[in-house]
Amino acid sequence: MTTTLYGLSIDSDVPMPSRTGTVAADGRVRLRRGADRSHTFDDPPGQVLLHYASPERPWYTATRTADGYVLRFHGTCDFVLGPNLEDVSWHVVEGADTGVARVLASGALMAFQLYLRGHVVLHASAVQLGGAAVGFVGRSGMGKSTMAALLCAEGGALVTDDVLRVDDPGSNAVARLGATELRLRKGADTLTERFGADSPHQGRSADGRDLLAPGRPADDGVPLRALVVPLPRRDADELQVDQVRGADAAFALMQFPRLLGWQDPQVTAAQFAGVSTLAANVPVFTAQVPWGPPFRERLGAELVAALGDQGAALDQPSGKYAPA
Numbered sequence: 001m002t003t004t005l006y007g008l009s010i011d012s013d014v015p016m017p018s019r020t021g022t023v024a025a026d027g028r029v030r031l032r033r034g035a036d037r038s039h040t041f042d043d044p045p046g047q048v049l050l051h052y053a054s055p056e057r058p059w060y061t062a063t064r065t066a067d068g069y070v071l072r073f074h075g076t077c078d079f080v081l082g083p084n085l086e087d088v089s090w091h092v093v094e095g096a097d098t099g100v101a102r103v104l105a106s107g108a109l110m111a112f113q114l115y116l117r118g119h120v121v122l123h124a125s126a127v128q129l130g131g132a133a134v135g136f137v138g139r140s141g142m143g144k145s146t147m148a149a150l151l152c153a154e155g156g157a158l159v160t161d162d163v164l165r166v167d168d169p170g171s172n173a174v175a176r177l178g179a180t181e182l183r184l185r186k187g188a189d190t191l192t193e194r195f196g197a198d199s200p201h202q203g204r205s206a207d208g209r210d211l212l213a214p215g216r217p218a219d220d221g222v223p224l225r226a227l228v229v230p231l232p233r234r235d236a237d238e239l240q241v242d243q244v245r246g247a248d249a250a251f252a253l254m255q256f257p258r259l260l261g262w263q264d265p266q267v268t269a270a271q272f273a274g275v276s277t278l279a280a281n282v283p284v285f286t287a288q289v290p291w292g293p294p295f296r297e298r299l300g301a302e303l304v305a306a307l308g309d310q311g312a313a314l315d316q317p318s319g320k321y322a323p324a
Contacts, residue, residue: 006110006165007119007176014090014105017180023220027085027117031105034089037078039096044070044078050112052261060259062112071112077101079109085116099206106179111163111258115267120166120274123258124227125182126159126175127151128218129304130315132225133159133175139256143230143289146188149212150300153194155318157218158182163258166224169278174221183209190293195321214321226312227253227284228303232291239299240288241306249284250276283312 002011003018009025010016013032043051046063050071053059062071069081077100078091088109092101114121125148126135134151136144145161152158160178167174184191189210205211229244229252244252253275262268287303290296301317308314 004177005106006114006160006163006178007167008110008113012105014102016106017178019177019180019220023177027113029088029113030086031088031090031109034080034091036094037091039075039093041074044072046070049264049267050259050262052259060108060261064264069116071109073101073104073108077104079105079112081113085113097206103206107162108259110178114163114165115259115262115271118270120169120278121258121271122164122166122227122253122275123162123256124164125161126164126224127156128159128175128222129156129317131222132314133218133222134226134228134304134307134312134314135159135164135175135224136228136230137164137253137256138229141185142256143188143232143291145182145184146191146295147228147230147287147289147300147303149182149184149188149191149214150295151304151317152182152212152214152216153191153321154298154300154304155216155320156214156300157216158214159218159222166274166278167221169274169281171281173224173278173282175224177218177220180213182212182214183207184212185209187293191295216321224282225314226307227278227282228307229253229256229284229286231286231288233288234291236288236290239290239302239306241303241310242286243310244284244286250279252284252286253279283307283310285310285312 004023004025008027010029043061044063046065050062058074060073068083071079076096080089124135124137125144136147165176
């Protein structure tokens with residue numbers, strides 16, 4: 001299948017999210033499955049660019065050699081990239097869940113591609129409201145997908161989930177189309193009820209998340225008007241939104257990279273420069289959010305109104321989900 005995501009034209013034998021309409025691409029990826037591999041916790045050979053581990057085990061490592069790159073998810077799969085990043089083979093570890101490898105292909109691998117190509121990458125979900133977008137930034141479990149689902153239920157259109165590419169991070173920052181499904185954790189899956197009889201619930205992902213695919217189309221390259229770091233509060237009764245400014249705004253975005261453990265100075269320097277520029281030109285907010293389940297009715301609309309009160313140029317959501 002061939003699709004365009006994150007500004008990349010992807011020819012893949014791994015199922016990928018599919019966007020309708022014409023989406024501009026400035027890069028290519030050809031992804032093919034290779035032979036399965038034996039399990040190892042060893043790092044791939046080469047210069048280490050990226051390494052993330054817990055005290056118990058390594059989670060992922062990326063290395064570079066003269067022949068290209070290897071992105072290894074220990075115990076699950078390897079992605080082997082050519083030196084120009086366009087040709088990629090994926091190799092599942094013997095006995096591992098192929099479905100999890102597919103989730104990694106459409107998410108973490110695409111983020112790795114974007115980092116190495118020098119694009120600004122946020123660990124974020126984003127929703128289009130009228131002619132502009134708002135992004136939700138944070139580590140896994142902070143409510144990015146949940147906040148996006150709340151806005152989509154109010155009539156917003158999903159731009160992406162979990163990985164956000166931002167182009168022109170200066171005064172004309174725009175959000176590029178990415179994932180077409182929201183992956184919701186237990187509790188947030190109750191939000192599927194807000195989409196009525198035409199619920200876009202799509203079952204469960206290989207990593208145990210509920211899949212929600214709002215069908216309303218979003219635009220590619222829509223202006224990014226606000227970035228929000230959600231702070232879920234089960235003990236809060238009221239929504240509190242505060243703008244973060246200056247160096248604190250840049251730090252608020254940079255503390256949640258999509259891939260942790262970068263050791264490549266070229267990547268870290270490019271992200272620091274791009275995210276700093278972005279934070280200086282797009283308003284950054286924290287939002288203490290009364291958390292569910294149950295989630296308060298019109299919570300998404302309350303958030304957009306609060307952002308508007310602080311100067312973010314966002315249209316009010318329509319108040320109901322409208323399938324494509």
